[in-house]
Amino acid sequence: MLEYLKLDNVGPAPRMEITPSPRLNLLTGDNGLGKSFLLDTAWWVLTGHWPRDVNSGMTTGFPARPVDPGKTATISSRIRGKTKSYERKATYSRSGEAWVKKRARPGMPGLVVYAHANGSFSVWDPARNYWRDQENGEEERLSAYVFSEAEVWDGLWQESNGRSVPVCNGLLLHWAHWIDANNDNARAMATALSALSPNKESEVIRPGPLLRLTIRDGRDIPSIETSYAGVVPILHASAGIRRVCALAYILTWAWSEHRIAAERRGDEIASQIIMLFDEVESHLHPRWQRTILGALRDLGDTLFGGVDIQLLASTHSPLVMASAEPWFDPDKDAWFDLDLEGNPPEAKLRPRPYTLHGTVGSWLTSKAFDLATDRSSVQAENAILRARKILRESNPSLDDVMDTHRELRAALPDVDAFWVRWNAFVESRGGTP
Ligand SMILES: Nc1ncnc2c1ncn2[C@@H]1O[C@H](COP(=O)(O)OP(=O)(O)OP(=O)(O)O)[C@@H](O)[C@H]1O
Numbered sequence: 001m002l003e004y005l006k007l008d009n010v011g012p013a014p015r016m017e018i019t020p021s022p023r024l025n026l027l028t029g030d031n032g033l034g035k036s037f038l039l040d041t042a043w044w045v046l047t048g049h050w051p052r053d054v055n056s057g058m059t060t061g062f063p064a065r066p067v068d069p070g071k072t073a074t075i076s077s078r079i080r081g082k083t084k085s086y087e088r089k090a091t092y093s094r095s096g097e098a099w100v101k102k103r104a105r106p107g108m109p110g111l112v113v114y115a116h117a118n119g120s121f122s123v124w125d126p127a128r129n130y131w132r133d134q135e136n137g138e139e140e141r142l143s144a145y146v147f148s149e150a151e152v153w154d155g156l157w158q159e160s161n162g163r164s165v166p167v168c169n170g171l172l173l174h175w176a177h178w179i180d181a182n183n184d185n186a187r188a189m190a191t192a193l194s195a196l197s198p199n200k201e202s203e204v205i206r207p208g209p210l211l212r213l214t215i216r217d218g219r220d221i222p223s224i225e226t227s228y229a230g231v232v233p234i235l236h237a238s239a240g241i242r243r244v245c246a247l248a249y250i251l252t253w254a255w256s257e258h259r260i261a262a263e264r265r266g267d268e269i270a271s272q273i274i275m276l277f278d279e280v281e282s283h284l285h286p287r288w289q290r291t292i293l294g295a296l297r298d299l300g301d302t303l304f305g306g307v308d309i310q311l312l313a314s315t316h317s318p319l320v321m322a323s324a325e326p327w328f329d330p331d332k333d334a335w336f337d338l339d340l341e342g343n344p345p346e347a348k349l350r351p352r353p354y355t356l357h358g359t360v361g362s363w364l365t366s367k368a369f370d371l372a373t374d375r376s377s378v379q380a381e382n383a384i385l386r387a388r389k390i391l392r393e394s395n396p397s398l399d400d401v402m403d404t405h406r407e408l409r410a411a412l413p414d415v416d417a418f419w420v421r422w423n424a425f426v427e428s429r430g431g432t433p
């Protein structure tokens with residue numbers, strides 16, 4: 001479990017510090033303030049490698065650079081291992097353009113799965129990936145599994161000892177093979193898809209039969225059954241379905257391979273999984289945005305037979321934020337928000353108290369999203385802000401009042417709650433609403 005992460009003079013802010021909770025950690029903040037960067041850095045402290053260094057096909061996950069190259073830059077972390085916590089501090093070497101730290105295996109005893117915002121995935125497995133401990137003569141293993149979006153589907157090859165070796169068959173081949181063999185992985189994949197479905201009763205993603213797309217394409221392609229379009233080959237499925245299928249696949253593959261490797265090595269099976277999830281709502285319909293967090297929270301039980309999952313998830317969605325209201329537990333869960341503060345403005349990461357808001361609109365005007373009103377259009381918001389200003393004036397002119405009234409009329413529906421107060425005000429100023 002990641003217990004602590006502190007960045008000094010690194011990335012988009014002079015300083016960032018986070019003490020994650022053991023279960024759910026929500027991360028909000030405007031575009032460009034550093035949510036993905038923070039997840040990249042969390043991945044690095046947990047696994048010892050930047051995603052882009054492992055796979056040059058990645059368009060994200062680059063090594064962190066200092067804000068001010070002339071000053072010391074450090075990344076400090078604390079990771080809870082099986083029996084104790086490991087503190088680490090890395091310092092940036094300006095001349096070497098690299099992070100220097102004590103050479104040691106990552107302390108993380110469980111799997112780390114990173115769902116990047118662009119559909120790529122990274123997996124680190126304590127039984128399959130680690131740094132070579134030359135003194136003990138250990139064989140060199142891959143540093144991590146970093147899949148571009150295409151590699152999730154078509155398979156991953158990696159350089160090892162100067163050779164390119166196949167390390168994962170990819171969703172299309174693996175899933176087809178699992179279905180053909182009717183094996184445990186086929187069942188795990190179906191379980192994961194059902195658990196991650198928008199609605200476990202009425203909108204379940206069900207695996208369908210294997211299909212051929214064309215005569216020329218010799219592959220048996222997995223499919224899903226839909227209530228609206230019959231059987232859909234997975235390559236034709238919608239972006240939301242494919243994102244969730246890719247996640248279900250990566251989890252099923254990572255867990256199954258971990259168990260095989262742990263058994264070969266005589267290791268215990270991991271008792272924790274850390275999941276880093278960037279933009280957890282991507283491609284999902286609002287109904288689905290309301291269920292995804294709860295489904296991820298429960299995966300430790302539904303898919304992994306009782307493993308603790310620590311989730312760090314970034315979001316731009318008020319529905320995702322609102323969806324944790326019924327079960328958010330401050331002892332297990334936390335919310336962190338990035339905001340611009342001060343002059344000149346600097347990105348600041350702060351823990352925020354998670355309280356019940358009840359409506360999405362109320363989340364929009366909360367510290368998570370900082371909107372001035374919960375109205376849908378910018379025009380409606382501007383009209384309301386102008387009207388509120390007039391309401392505060394001691395003696396506004398009737399022209400101004402009626403100008404604003406017309407602006408409100410053009411932008412607000414008749415049912416908007418603001419009318420009650422505004423119409424009374426217009427009448428009090430001698431106007432006709
Ligand atoms: N490898 C890096 N080293 C140093 N700074 C970085 C690095 N990668 C990103 N940044 C900084 O972080 C900023 C963007 O951060 P990031 O991509 O994490 O934003 P975000 O909060 O995820 O935004 P969005 O919501 O648009 O995805 C960049 O503008 C840049 O200043």
Ligand SMILES: [Mg+2]
Pocket residue numbers: 035036037117278
């Ligand atoms: Mg981002």
